[in-house]
Amino acid sequence: MRTPRELPIRMSFVLMAWSRCEGSGNYNVIPLLAGRQGPCSGRGFWRTHGTTRIVPAPPGDSLEPPIPNRMLIRALVGADRAEWLRMRCALWPASDGDEHTREITAFLESGSGPVAVYVADREAGGNLGGFLEMGLRSYAEGCRTSPVPYIEGWYVDPDLRRRGVGEALVEAAEAWARERGHTEIASDTAPDNEASLAAHERLGFAITDRMVCFRKELGEG
Numbered sequence: 091m092r093t094p095r096e097l098p099i100r101m102s103f104v105l106m107a108w109s110r111c112e113g114s115g116n117y118n119v120i121p122l123l124a125g126r127q128g129p130c131s132g133r134g135f136w137r138t139h140g141t142t143r144i145v146p147a148p149p150g151d152s153l154e155p156p157i158p159n160r161m162l163i164r165a166l167v168g169a170d171r172a173e174w175l176r177m178r179c180a181l182w183p184a185s186d187g188d189e190h191t192r193e194i195t196a197f198l199e200s201g202s203g204p205v206a207v208y209v210a211d212r213e214a215g216g217n218l219g220g221f222l223e224m225g226l227r228s229y230a231e232g233c234r235t236s237p238v239p240y241i242e243g244w245y246v247d248p249d250l251r252r253r254g255v256g257e258a259l260v261e262a263a264e265a266w267a268r269e270r271g272h273t274e275i276a277s278d279t280a281p282d283n284e285a286s287l288a289a290h291e292r293l294g295f296a297i298t299d300r301m302v303c304f305r306k307e308l309g310e311g
């Protein structure tokens with residue numbers, strides 16, 4: 091997971107989860123909305139009080155109307171730009187807004203950066219409540235395959251935490267990976283991030299390594 095770049099020393103845990111076999115998980119298969127390039131032909135899924143329900147995709151380019159206490163987990167679309175920026179700034183405050191804006195633009199316009207971004211939609215077409223960015227890394231500590239899907243960013247707004255939104259985002263990421271034949275998924279977190287550690291472990295990730303990262307300023311020599 092990306093951490094503030096200014097930190098000279100970073101300790102992190104690396105976590106890895108084996109994907110559950112197709113059909114053996116305790117959640118429904120999740121064909122997610124495929125973006126806003128054309129009429130929605132896929133399906134989204136609603137998450138409410140610990141249950142996941144497949145819902146028919148709405149016609150055209152719109153999502154279902156808002157339903158209280160429900161989150162739609164779906165792929166990020168261009169209209170989410172401002173909300174994605176807000177949440178990225180909350181998760182990674184050490185990067186400035188311009189840097190986030192550049193990365194968001196690069197993803198939306200040329201597909202660079204994460205291979206998949208999922209969001210939790212509070213209201214159809216309205217504000218978001220969380221996001222997950224998935225990358226593909228050639229190597230991840232403790233993993234046996236390459237490339238390996240890697241959770242690079244995972245965030246839920248404070249008012250929505252402990253309601254299963256984070257778990258639903260990870261389920262979407264796992265479904266993405268499983269559909270593409272991956273058998274494991276990796277992530278990391280800072281050792282003092284108790285909530286993240288607990289959530290990773292609760293969602294089936296196992297700690298594979300602990301490391302300390304260093305940085306040295308190179309002078310003129």
Ligand SMILES: CC(C)(COP(=O)(O)OP(=O)(O)OC[C@H]1O[C@@H](n2cnc3c(N)ncnc32)[C@H](O)[C@@H]1OP(=O)(O)O)[C@@H](O)C(=O)NCCC(=O)NCCS
Nearest residue numbers: 244245246251252253254255256257279285286288289292
């Ligand atoms: C980590 C984060 C994304 C989890 O999102 P969430 O929506 O609260 O997670 P969920 O509600 O799906 O929680 C799933 C499980 O994780 C565990 N968990 C989550 N937050 C926890 C906390 N603060 N303390 C203890 N366990 C926690 C619980 O077991 C929970 O299941 P339960 O509520 O049924 O007991 C969220 O806390 C967050 O955005 N934190 C700030 C950003 C961050 O640290 N991101 C991760 C960087 S590595």
